[in-house]
Amino acid sequence: MGILEAYRLDGKVAVVTGGGRGIGEGIAHALSEAGAAVVLAARRREDVEKVAADIAAKGGRAVAVPTDVTDARSLEALAEAAVDTFGSLGIWVNNAGGSTYMGPLTGAAPDAWRHCMDVNLTAVWAGTVAAVKRMEDGGSVVNISSRAARGPVPGSGHYGAAKAAVNSLTETFARELAPRIRVNAIEPAWIPTEVVMNALGIDESGLPDLLEQARIPAGRFGTPLDIGAAVVYLSAPAAGWVTGQIWPVTGGL
Amino acid sequence: MSVLDQYRLDGQVAVVTGGGRGLGEGIAHALSDAGAAVVLAARRAAEVEKVAADIAAKGGRALAVPTDVTNSQALEALAQAAVDTFGSLGIWVNNAGGSTAMGPLTDLSPQDWQDCVDLNITAVWAATLAAVKRMDSGAIVNISSLVARGPIPGSGHYGAAKAAVNSLTETFARELAPKIRVNAIMPGYIPTEVMMTALGVDEAGLPALARQLAIPMGKFGRPRDIGAAVVYLCSPAAQWVTGQMLPVTGGH
Numbered sequence: 181m182g183i184l185e186a187y188r189l190d191g192k193v194a195v196v197t198g199g200g201r202g203i204g205e206g207i208a209h210a211l212s213e214a215g216a217a218v219v220l221a222a223r224r225r226e227d228v229e230k231v232a233a234d235i236a237a238k239g240g241r242a243v244a245v246p247t248d249v250t251d252a253r254s255l256e257a258l259a260e261a262a263v264d265t266f267g268s269l270g271i272w273v274n275n276a277g278g279s280t281y282m283g284p285l286t287g288a289a290p291d292a293w294r295h296c297m298d299v300n301l302t303a304v305w306a307g308t309v310a311a312v313k314r315m316e317d318g319g320s321v322v323n324i325s326s327r328a329a330r331g332p333v334p335g336s337g338h339y340g341a342a343k344a345a346v347n348s349l350t351e352t353f354a355r356e357l358a359p360r361i362r363v364n365a366i367e368p369a370w371i372p373t374e375v376v377m378n379a380l381g382i383d384e385s386g387l388p389d390l391l392e393q394a395r396i397p398a399g400r401f402g403t404p405l406d407i408g409a410a411v412v413y414l415s416a417p418a419a420g421w422v423t424g425q426i427w428p429v430t431g432g433l
Numbered sequence: 434m435s436v437l438d439q440y441r442l443d444g445q446v447a448v449v450t451g452g453g454r455g456l457g458e459g460i461a462h463a464l465s466d467a468g469a470a471v472v473l474a475a476r477r478a479a480e481v482e483k484v485a486a487d488i489a490a491k492g493g494r495a496l497a498v499p500t501d502v503t504n505s506q507a508l509e510a511l512a513q514a515a516v517d518t519f520g521s522l523g524i525w526v527n528n529a530g531g532s533t534a535m536g537p538l539t540d541l542s543p544q545d546w547q548d549c550v551d552l553n554i555t556a557v558w559a560a561t562l563a564a565v566k567r568m569d570s571g572a573i574v575n576i577s578s579l580v581a582r583g584p585i586p587g588s589g590h591y592g593a594a595k596a597a598v599n600s601l602t603e604t605f606a607r608e609l610a611p612k613i614r615v616n617a618i619m620p621g622y623i624p625t626e627v628m629m630t631a632l633g634v635d636e637a638g639l640p641a642l643a644r645q646l647a648i649p650m651g652k653f654g655r656p657r658d659i660g661a662a663v664v665y666l667c668s669p670a671a672q673w674v675t676g677q678m679l680p681v682t683g684g685h
Contacts (some may be wrong), residue, residue: 350582397610409670418661
């Protein structure tokens, strides 16, 4: 087998949470191009249905399953839908996340705190539990963490704490599920999706200033495809001996 | 363009030090499979010539350049040979390394220590200098070791050297961005001939060693596992990845 075959995902079935837009949309397209059938999960039905239609239009196989990742039953139904529709489950990407609150830790309301933990942390635990009970041997779980897990980002301390916990979950799940299922995480930085731009209160016109401020060694922002290519590598046979790792895709930060 | 095209290295020219056997041999085959022309460097001419012939037999392009990586003039000549033969240089894998001495840090002779520093650290620095002055853009991958992350009694000198390689990786990445990306791979236990000799085990002893090491994935790694990581890191798929250390360890 040539090495390039080792990056293919033919015959695999992949679930992507938060798959309706932004980084999740890029991950879904990458998985599809690598040969996987993709199940798109997000709260907004029209978002996931659009991504599924885009993938189908390119000749890929995709299904949209509107899902609330803060509801464990909804996650169980999602995993079951993947198996029912495509016959198996081999890849699960915990990508849904984010935060509606931005501000100092001392200013976070209890509800905002709890919502951040529910979306970013508990959903990863519950999503992985739902996935692995149905997953075939040789499966792969990828958690989309954040560079905010590694160092303080004032105003995002709650989000950073949740993502640090996701990194820890990644390491423990990897040990507990080896050798049957591999579990890795990716830490993106500075990918100006709609969600990020809203959180920062900027639009397209503010990106050049932000780029200057961010001092990214690579000299550009990341794209959802940068994350998608990392997810494909980590989910593919090419990374068959990689588990429990936290992989920064950050432009050098 | 499909994401699968992102892992291709067509038209690239790659140098692999320590390319005569073991991990370097696996890395060279992977780079060739992905489309790169490969320049194989190692001290023993017979070994690099064999790997070059194997790659050519599969339809790849390869050149053997016997090289002592502890000699900076030899590294300059190696980089120049890559450009002279294949017309450019875009990928450089600092894979040569190892240690002949094993034992507690207090028992090492000054010569053991110096040899380890020369081979594992200084060669990476000098080779990177030789490479980047001939690279317009591209990727450097340093083969570090999991030993860099935690103490392994008996390999403290090697661990210190590999920790220095990780640090070099981070600084070179900042200094060479955005033109050239620099990353490292930290392999875990991969039973190459060199490693088996260092650990004093033969083929028959491998199953017992695997149990003792408790590798979460339940198996040793293969040179191919490292090769696939090198291809990913050198390819457009990782074009926004620099200054990072990727552990390929079976879960350690």
